[in-house]
Amino acid sequence: MTPNRIKELREKNYFTQQDLSNLLKNKNISATRVTIARYEAGSRIPNEEVWKALAEIFKVPVSYVKGEGIRGEEVESKLINLLFSAYYDNNEELSNMKNNISHFLSINGDKDTADSFTKNDEDYKKKSYVINFWKDKFKFLFDKKFEESLEGANDLEMINNVNLVIRMQLEEIIMNQNDSNFIKDYKESNTKLMDEFYNKNNAYTLVPAIDHQIKILKEYRQSFLNHGYFENEKNGKQ
Helix, strand or coil, rough: CCCCCCHHHHHCCCCHHHHHHHHHHCCCCCCCCHHHHHHHHCCCCCHHHHHHHHHHHCCCCHHHHCCCCHHHHHHHHHHHHHHHHHCCCCCCHHHHHHHHHHHHHHHHCCCCHHHHHHCCCCCCCHHHHHHHHHHCHHHHHCCHHHHHHHHCCCCHHHHHCCCCCCCCHHHHHHHHHHHCCCHHHHHHHHHHHHHHHHHCCCHHHHHHHHHHHHHHHHHHHHHHCCCCCHHHCCCCCC
């Protein structure tokens, strides 16, 4: 049976067993200090009313109090295993995550290194230098706040949350690159346009310069739309 998190949550909130007994009493639930101790030890199982009251006291889901989902001490190893499973094991259920990971590694110039690990050692997944590489490149997944957000999650929730965060990081990199390229291209094009306009003022050269400027704006507008900019317009909203 999965151990519940009553003691863990009680201590995290600096409650004594008697404090918790009193808090339950305030909710018209009778549970002595001894009963609380038995709940924590697993020798007595709370009924649903008690589980719900405990969840309200600790401000967490009932499932979390019951001990369901990922435990805090498991998060880091599960993150590593998930990344390895998605990238190295050709798990079809994680194909979307693999694509995002692969793109993220490629765009940062780290894909060749990640791929090289499979050629050096059959037990590469257990090697500290491999684990440290992944923890470093995906440090945003091993951030304390994100790890805490995964506590109590089931496997599917963890997969969805991890994939979402990787995708968000990837989108940010892409947009930053697009922003930088856009500014550079726009400045160069604008300089040429202004040069034609102020210095030559020749329709045969000015019109192509204007057309080029419009082309750049259209190309980057579409790029930004594809990656989430102007979301309201993309969704047909005003």
